[in-house]
Amino acid sequence: MAENQSPAIETHGLRKVFGDKVAVEDLSLKVERGEVFGFIGPNGAGKTTSVKMLLGLIAPTAGTGFLFGEPLRNFHVRSRVGFLPEHFRFHDWLSAGEFLSLHADLYGIDEKTKKQRIPELLELVGLAEFSNRKLREFSKGMLQRVGLAQALLNQPDLVILDEPTSGLDPVGRLHVRDIIRGLRDRGAAVFLNSHLLSEVEITCDRVAFVKHGVVVQTSPLHTLMEEEILVEIRLRPVLPEVVSGLSQWSQKVEADGEVVSLSLTSEEDIPAINRYLLDHGVNVYALQPKRISLEDQFIRIIGMDGGL
C-alpha cells in the first residue's frame, strides 16, 4: 500500500484482556485522512484502552493495527501523531513554555522551529500571556489547553483527543471546535474520544459506537441523523380509525391526547400525511418534524442500560 494512500488509522480485531476481564473485545475501524472521527460509547466500553492501544501505551492481546500503514508498535510513526490524554497530568513544576519545549524536544523539533512554534501555539489556545506561569498554578481548563497545544507541536497528521472538552468552559469548547476544524481543513485526521454527544454531533464527520469493547456501528453523522425523522402532530378531532391509518407511513404511531407522534424514514412523507389527515376531515394545528438527536441514536444503539 502506497504510503500516501494508507488511512490514518486502521485496525483489525484489536483485543485487550486484563487478567480475566475483556476490556476491548474486537476493535475494527478505519479512519481516513481529513476526517473527524467520533468514538463514542458508555463509560467502561473500552474507549480509553482502545486509544492507548493505538498509541502503543498498551500492547494488544490480539489483532493488528496500523497508523499511516505502519504497525502500532513502530514508535517512529508517532512523530506524525499528536495526543491529548484524558486527565492531563503533566510535570506541573514546569512553566507552560518549558512544558511545550520539553515535548518539542521529544518530537525532535529543532530549536529554531521551536522558538517560532511555541508562541504560535500558546496564542492559538489562548494562553499567550501565561508562557512563564507554572502549570501547577493552572486551572483544569488551562491545563487542557496547554495539553492541546502540546498535541499540535509536531503539526500532526493525526490528532487523538481523549475527552478533549470535558474540563472546558463554553469559550474553551468553541476554541477546541475551531482547532479541530482547522486540522481537518489542513487534511489531518482527528480521532475524538468523547462521551459528550453534543460535541461529537457538532464536530464529527463519522461516528463509531462502542459497546462492551466492540464497534457496534459506524456511520457518517449526516446519514445517521437523517435516518429517522420524528414527527409530532397536534390534531382535532382525534378519530381512532384515522390515527391507526397513519401506520402506512410508520410502524411506530403513538397518540397522547391531541398529540400524535410517529417516526418517518423520509421527509417526503410529511406533506402526504398532511393531505391524508385533511382528506379524512381532521384539522392539523401543528406538524413538527424533529431530527433525531445523536443522544436518541446513542440510546437506540447502545441501549438504555448504557451498555453495562
Place this chain on the structure above:
Amino acid sequence: MALFTLTKLTFREASRRKILLAAVLLGVVFLVVFGIGFSVILNDYKAHTYRASASVLEQGENLILMAGLYAVNFLTVMMTVLTSVDTISGEINTGTIHTLVSKPVPRWQIILGKWLGFVILLTLYLIMMAGGVFLTSYLVSGYMPPNPVAGMVLLWLNAILLLSVSFWGGTRLSTLANGVMVFGLFGVAFVGGWVEQIGAFFQNQTAINIGIISSLILPTDALWKRAAFEMQTSISNALGLTPFSSSSVPSPIMVVYAVLYLVVALALGVRAFQRRDL
C-alpha cells in the same frame, strides 16, 4: 537524543522541587558539624595522649574520618532511595508518563535518560559529601586516608546499585511497595553484614555464611566494607572488629558481583518498562 532530554528533565525536577537546595544546605551543615567535631575530638585526643606516636594519632584521625564516611554512605543510600523510588511508578500512577511514552521515542531512552539524571545527581552529591569529609579532615588535621579515590568509587557504586534496584522496582511496583522492597533488601544486607562481621571475629562459619548469603541478596554492605577496607589504616584492618571495618573483607569478586547485579537490575527494569501496559 530523547535520552538526554529526560536526563535534563530529571535534573531540573530535582532543582525545581528544592531537592538540590535541601541536599546542599544540609550537606554543608553536616560538614560543618563534622569539622567542628573532628577538631574538638582531635584536640582532646592530643591532650590526653601527650606522647602519642604518629601512628596512634593517625589511628584516631582515621577512626573519626571513617565515622564521617559511614554517615555519608548512609545519607547517600537514603538520598538515592527517597529521590528515585517514585520517579517511574509515580508517573505511571498519575498518568504523567502517557505524554512522554506516546512520543516518537523508544521507551528504553525514557527510563535510561531518567536513570542517567539520577546518576549525575548522586555523583555530585557524593563528591560534595565524601569529598567534603576528606577536605574537612585535611583542613583540620592535614590527614588523608589511604586510597580515597577507590573508596569513593565503591561508595558511588553502592549508590548506583541501589538506584538501579529502585528503578527496577519502580517499573513493576507501586511507589510504597518499591520503597519497602529496596529498604527491606538494604536491611537484610545490613544485618547480614553485622552477623558476618561478628561471626568472623569468633570464627563462626555459619554466621559467616549468613553474611555471604545476605551479600548475595544485595551487596550494599559488602561494598561499604570493601570501601572501609580500602580507606582504613593497616592497623585497623589487621585488628579486625571496629565499628566500620570487617574481619572478613569482601573480595574483589564481590565488587564484580555488585557491578553485575547493577547491570542486571537495570536491564530487567528497562525490559519490564518496555513491555508493560501504561
